Amino acid sequence: MTNLERKLRAMFLHDNLKIFSGSSNPALAGAVCKYLGIPVGGANVDKFPDGEKVIRVEDDVRGRDCFVLQSTCKPVDEHLVELLIYLDCLRRASARRITAVIPYFGYARQDRKDEGRVPITAKLVANMIVTAGADRVLAIDLHAHQLQGFFDIPVDHLTGELVLSRYFRDKKIDNLTVISPDVGNIKTAAKYASHLGGDLAIVHKRRFSGSEVQASEIIGEVKGRNILMCDDIIATAGTVCSAASLVKDRGAAKIYVGATHGILAGAAMENLAEAPIDEIVVTDTIPLSGQAEKSGRVRVLSVSGMLGEAIKRIHRNESVSSLFNNV
Ligand code: R5P
Numbered sequence: 273m274t275n276l277e278r279k280l281r282a283m284f285l286h287d288n289l290k291i292f293s294g295s296s297n298p299a300l301a302g303a304v305c306k307y308l309g310i311p312v313g314g315a316n317v318d319k320f321p322d323g324e325k326v327i328r329v330e331d332d333v334r335g336r337d338c339f340v341l342q343s344t345c346k347p348v349d350e351h352l353v354e355l356l357i358y359l360d361c362l363r364r365a366s367a368r369r370i371t372a373v374i375p376y377f378g379y380a381r382q383d384r385k386d387e388g389r390v391p392i393t394a395k396l397v398a399n400m401i402v403t404a405g406a407d408r409v410l411a412i413d414l415h416a417h418q419l420q421g422f423f424d425i426p427v428d429h430l431t432g433e434l435v436l437s438r439y440f441r442d443k444k445i446d447n448l449t450v451i452s453p454d455v456g457n458i459k460t461a462a463k464y465a466s467h468l469g470g471d472l473a474i475v476h477k478r479r480f481s482g483s484e485v486q487a488s489e490i491i492g493e494v495k496g497r498n499i500l501m502c503d504d505i506i507a508t509a510g511t512v513c514s515a516a517s518l519v520k521d522r523g524a525a526k527i528y529v530g531a532t533h534g535i536l537a538g539a540a541m542e543n544l545a546e547a548p549i550d551e552i553v554v555t556d557t558i559p560l561s562g563q564a565e566k567s568g569r570v571r572v573l574s575v576s577g578m579l580g581e582a583i584k585r586i587h588r589n590e591s592v593s594s595l596f597n598n599v
Contacts, residue, residue: 289587290333290367292358294342296351300375300556300576301341307580313338317354325350327357329365337587338367339410341579344378344397345535345558352378352397356404363405371586372406375557375575376533380415381505383422398422410582412557412575413504413532416456428592430582432504432532432555433460435573437467439553440500440530447525449473449497453487453515457503464502464530471497475515482507483538487514495523503531506554509540513547520548533557534572536564544569 292313293301305312314330340362342355355372362370379393394415401409402425409427414420420427448470452461454477465472473492479485499519501512512529519527527549534554536544541563544552553571554560564570578595585592 288337289583290331290336290338291373291583292329292338292340292362294340294351294354294358296343296345296354297341297375297556297559299559300343300574300579303556303574303576304341304580304583307577308584315358325354325357327354327361329358329361333362334366335368337369337371338362339371339373339583341373341375343376343558344374345376345533346537348378352400356400359401359404359406369407370405371408371410371583372401373410373579373583374401375412375579376535377411377414377419380419383416383419394419395422408586410579410586412555412579415504428582428586430575430578430592431460431596432557432575433463433467433502434578434596435555435575436502436530436532436553437464439573440464440528441468443528445470445498445500445526445528447497449492449494449499449524451475451490451492451494451499451501451515451519453477453501453503453511460504461502464500468500470500473519475518477511477515483510485510485514487511487518490518490522494519497524498526498528499524500528500530503529505533505535506531506540506552507535508538509536509543509547512549512552513543516547516549526550529553534560534564534570536561536570540564541567541569 290313316328318326340358344352379397382393409423412430413432420429450461450465450470451473452458453475475487476489477487516527529549529552531554555573555575582592
């Protein structure tokens with residue numbers, strides 16, 4: 273490609289592709305735009321005195337391919353409503369196509385009726401996003417893969433495994449056993465084990481409440497092994513801390529934890545401070561809280577390159593799944 277062709281291509285991308293940032297994760301949106309070499313879309317977000325949000329998109333979006341990046345992390349409801357307002361705003365401003373980029377999708381954990389008189393919030397929220405105007409969704413590690421089907425529009429589903437696997441592979445951990453800290457995550461743990469060349473083990477976990485869990489048994493060998501525990505979410509950190517204590521008691525050597533979404537809520541930082549974990553790694557789908565940042569206990573890897581590349585490919589109608597050919 274000649275220099276002139278390259279410049280024309282960049283100008284075309286610049287003019288037709290618009291990325292807007294919700295207030296949940298402006299640093300990630302900025303990093304994605306930097307990767308793509310375009311500015312973050314202009315928008316004015318304000319509030320009425322009662323807290324109601326008012327958003328005005330300042331760039332001309334008529335006929336453009338628009339992306340809104342918003343993690344529905346804490347404060348979950350506020351970020352969710354802001355995303356819905358953005359989508360409505362872009363639709364009414366005649367955007368050609370609108371993609372909701374949701375690095376972390378909150379409300380995903382209530383994805384079925386496993387007892388009477390409970391909602392399925394994952395489906396409710398998916399309906400709200402489609403109704404508000406999204407034509408596509410780009411998400412990372414939805415709590416369960418089948419949530420893709422909750423949206424009646426195309427969903428590109430990325431995984432933090434791409435960046436986490438590379439990080440742990442570069443560490444060249446020997447005698448590695450990859451552990452799934454609960455049965456729900458076995459498939460993911462098996463993938464890590466195959467990419468990193470380790471054995472696989474599973475911890476059986478019992479959950480008593482949102483913040484109380486107990487790791488009760490291990491299937492697989494951990495004695496003398498270096499452990500990588502992988503999960504999609506660390507919320508209160510009860511799951512990984514309880515599993516880490518159990519495998520340490522059973523003679524594990526070093527323990528590493530890798531998770532895509534560092535929610536780190538409730539007593540997470542206190543739990544992690546006391547746990548026998550040598551390194552905790554999450555991605556920047558959710559910004560670290562001040563307490564977590566100050567503790568220096570959590571390493572953050574960026575998904576901005578992966579998201580930027582996926583956005584570029586969606587914009588150009590190129591394959592997104594081939595991004596994962598070389599994990
Ligand atoms: C459970 O199904 C998830 O994969 C995580 O293990 C869970 O959400 C983590 O929650 P917490 O950190 O509060 O134990």
